[in-house]
Amino acid sequence: MARVTSFDELTFTTYRSVFMKSCWSDRIIFLGDAGHPTSPHLGQGANLALEDVWTFSECLKQKTEFQSACLLYESLRKHKLRYYQRLTHWLTPFFQSEGNMKGWGRDIFLPIMSQTPLLRSQMLKTLCGFKTGWTKSEFHKTEL
Numbered sequence: 001m002a003r004v005t006s007f008d009e010l011t012f013t014t015y016r017s018v019f020m021k022s023c024w025s026d027r028i029i030f031l032g033d034a035g036h037p038t039s040p041h042l043g044q045g046a047n048l049a050l051e052d053v054w055t056f057s058e059c060l061k062q063k064t065e066f067q068s069a070c071l072l073y074e075s076l077r078k079h080k081l082r083y084y085q086r087l088t089h090w091l092t093p094f095f096q097s098e099g100n101m102k103g104w105g106r107d108i109f110l111p112i113m114s115q116t117p118l119l120r121s122q123m124l125k126t127l128c129g130f131k132t133g134w135t136k137s138e139f140h141k142t143e144l
Ligand SMILES: Cc1cc2nc3c(=O)[nH]c(=O)nc-3n(C[C@H](O)[C@H](O)[C@H](O)COP(=O)(O)OP(=O)(O)OC[C@H]3O[C@@H](n4cnc5c(N)ncnc54)[C@H](O)[C@@H]3O)c2cc1C
Pocket: 031, 032, 033, 034, 040, 042, 043, 044, 045, 046, 047, 048, 049
């Protein structure tokens, strides 16, 4: 950071959420950001990409046909990926958008939400990458 002396040396970025109906076709599968790019506000993109690759490699061990492996992969991953994609998509305007109102709302309500017992555990599970859907998580018994 010491080498950065003015805003002209920085690059501004934009984010785009992409929702694919299916992440594979005859001979190609889209994993990681290629399959589900989102804004990085939940900090889960690298985790999801690594899980995608590990899950697909396990599917290839179980199914010798590429398409069968893709079908199995999709069934195993779709709920978790959909949850993180949708939530990130909804949260993005509160972190990056024109105007101040959403930013104020975020600064007021997020601290309150993180002190509310049920919401707190859901928020922590989300940020730990444990959630596998709106009502489900991988570690049900984990005390957070
Ligand atoms: C500002 C920011 C902060 C983030 N913070 C977090 C965080 O805290 N935690 C977290 O988990 N995730 C975070 N992410 C998201 C995370 O970086 C990505 O989700 C993750 O890197 C996706 O991994 P990937 O392998 O799918 O794609 P990438 O890491 O993008 O890898 C794709 C690779 O393919 C290469 N490539 C592209 N086109 C070609 C081509 N035609 N031929 C050959 N190679 C090619 C690219 O150069 C790149 O190296 C953040 C992202 C951003 C932008």
